[in-house]
Amino acid sequence: MAALDGRVALVTGAARGIGAAVAGRLAADGAAVVVLDLDEASGKATVDAIEAAGGRAIAIGADVTNAEQITAAADQAAEEFGSLDILVNNAGVTRDNLLFKLSEQDWDTVIGVHLKGAFLASKAAQKHMVAKKYGKIVNLSSVSALGNRGQANYSAAKMGLQGFTRTLAIELGPFGINVNAVAPGFIVTEMTGATAERLGITPEELAARSAEITPVRRVGQPADIANTIAFLVSDESSFITGQTIYVDGGRRL
Ligand code: NAP
Secondary structure (H helix, E strand, O other): OOOOOOOEEEEEOOOOHHHHHHHHHHHHOOOEEEEEEOOHHHHHHHHHHHHHOOOEEEEEEOOOOOHHHHHHHHHHHHHHHOOOOEEEEOOOOOOOEOHHHOOHHHHHHHHHHHHHHHHHHHHHHHHHHHHHOOEEEEEEOOHHHHOOOOEHHHHHHHHHHHHHHHHHHHHHHHHOEEEEEEEEOOEOOHHHHHHHHHHOOOHHHHHHHHHHOOOOOOOEOHHHHHHHHHHHOOHHHOOOOOOEEEEOOOOOO
């Protein structure tokens, strides 16, 4: 029997990058997976890959900052597959700028997607989890939580998610729900590709520079994060809650 047989997982921002890798891994471990992204069509490739590997998945289009949409998505997941056991709050955006140039809108967008999005999705999911007295929630933080030039908005959101994680762990632990966070370092995705573009270098150059100053001498891949999350949503980690696990090759900043 696979580790997540009979479980149902909802992964936000799962059309690509880390979210797609997490969705694929949880499906490979036996979970039925809801691939949630802004646009339903963009989740199709993730769903196709899961189905091609023999797994079960559906795509749902929803904006995590929209209470009505994310609540409907959680309800649809539970209806379609019978329960909602695992939530991975992965959807994310960056709007980097130095403080004096950072617009109010870019502040609100980043805080909105990461913090409000995780709040709304967790609130929508906990209803199903509390009823079953079982659940796993994983929030995506970042090494940037510790401070990163040009990312005041993103850093605040990612450190905010660590406090959010600890608080949900306290509130939901008595209901059999574990809540943890994963804080990735440099992971090769479109998000880090966009950072390279902003710096005026190629993604390969940025990855090479980052690898040079990382103790394990490589950058991370989405699978590195998916492996960690697979452990955190399995029953092998049931005494771990309220934690933030840094998955960064030993490089904090
Ligand atoms: P990515 O490649 O940019 O993927 C993010 C996904 O989230 C996209 O599919 C995006 O959809 C979706 N999304 C954005 N806003 C959304 C919303 N309001 N509602 C629903 N979905 C939304 O990012 P990634 O690199 O895989 O990062 C995934 C998570 O890990 C993020 O929380 C990020 O902050 C965190 N992280 C990443 C790194 C890294 O090095 N890559 C490091 C630390 C932390 P669209 O394509 O339609 O915009």
